[in-house]
Amino acid sequence: MTTHVSVTTDTLDVAGARLHYEVRGAGPLIALVGAPMDAAAFAPLADLLSVDHTVLTTDPRGINRSPLDDPDQDSTPDLRAADLARLIGRLDLGPAAVLGSSGGAVTALALARTHPDRVHTVVAHEPPLVELLDDRERLHAGTDDIIATRLRGDVTGAWTKFLAQAGIVPPDGVLETMFGAERTPREEADELRWFAHELRPTTRWRPDLAALRTVGTRIVVGIGEASAGQLCDRTSRALAGALGSEPVLFPGDHTGFVDDPARFTTRLRELL
Structure with missing residues (x-):
């Protein structure tokens, strides 16, 4: 049985x-943020959380x-954090909990540094956060090549390089299906x-670790249980280690909140 959720x-x-x-x-207010993922990507998760939370999503x-x-x-983490601070202030229900995923997690960390009064918990x-890795120069060069490939018009080539650098192996035929059809x-x-x-701008952002260690905002670093060995598994573990904490495992991989929002919600509720 599907329950209708009212969305304003x-x-x-x-x-x-x-x-x-x-x-x-x-x-209680929780914001779900991505970058570049928009509000629609978080809709199933937002519906589940709305049972007992005010849930903010945004493009x-x-x-x-x-x-x-x-x-x-350019879309920088600090610009996006300022936007999120304004949105939280607009609702006047803060401070908020914020779940940020991928680039949205960088946004959330920037928010904790620049507007700690707006957020009590960042997941x-x-x-x-490539800047935290020893091989960051190699990875930055790879990112520059990925961007150049896409700007030349080679969509499939750019995504092939991006996924390879991210350590993500797509199932056979997925790239052709994604980019062979009309968009x-x-x-x-x-x-x-x-x-x-x-x-x-997102992958070259370097967190102010000293500030994040002392800020009043609680910071939880999450990793998909199926993301072992991937680039974002490495960056997340580097962040947790720098903050003196242990990462928390979530269901699925980098997009676990999309693939299995029910299990992801259960894990998020345990943290909140």
């Missing part, structure tokens, strides 16, 4: 952008329904923006 949508004008955001449920600046004044503006699920102009625009204006 609105927009918020921020510096250089107009943010689309969605609110579900009632109770990051420049993605889907959150247009920019300047489409050539950073697989942040790609919407919005899907293509969001993907191109991520490669051109978001991937590099």
Whole structure:
């Protein structure tokens, strides 16, 4: 039996952008953020959490329904953190818990550093903090090559290189299925923006570890139980080690909250 969940949508004008955001449920505030994943990717998880939480989801600046004044503006973790701080303030229910995944986990960590009054708990699920790794220069060079490949128009080639560097082995035929079929102009625009204006600033962001160790915000580093050996498993373990904590395992892999939102919700509730 499917329970209908009421969703309120609105927009918020921020510096250089107009943010689309969605609110579900009632109770303590939790924000679910990705980068470049938009609000739709978190909808199943948000529906489950809305039973006893107010759940905030959003399209990051420049993605889907959150247009920019300047489409050539880079999407940095600090800009996205400022946006999230404004959204939390708009709801006036904070401080919030924040689950950030991938680039959204970097956003959440930036929020804890720059606006600790807005967030009491950050669950950073697989942040790609390449700057914490000893082989970061090699990885940065690989990222530059991935971006150049996509900007030349080789979509499949760029994703093949990206997944190889990430340590993710897709099932046979997945890339051809993903990129052989016709895609919407919005899907293509969001993907191109991520490669051109978001991937590099996100993976080159270096956390202020001293500040994160002393900030009042509780920081939990999450890793997918099926992500062992992948790049974001390495970066997440490096972050947890630098903060003097143990990472927490979540169901699935890098996209566990999409693939199995029910099990992911159960694990998240245990932490909250």
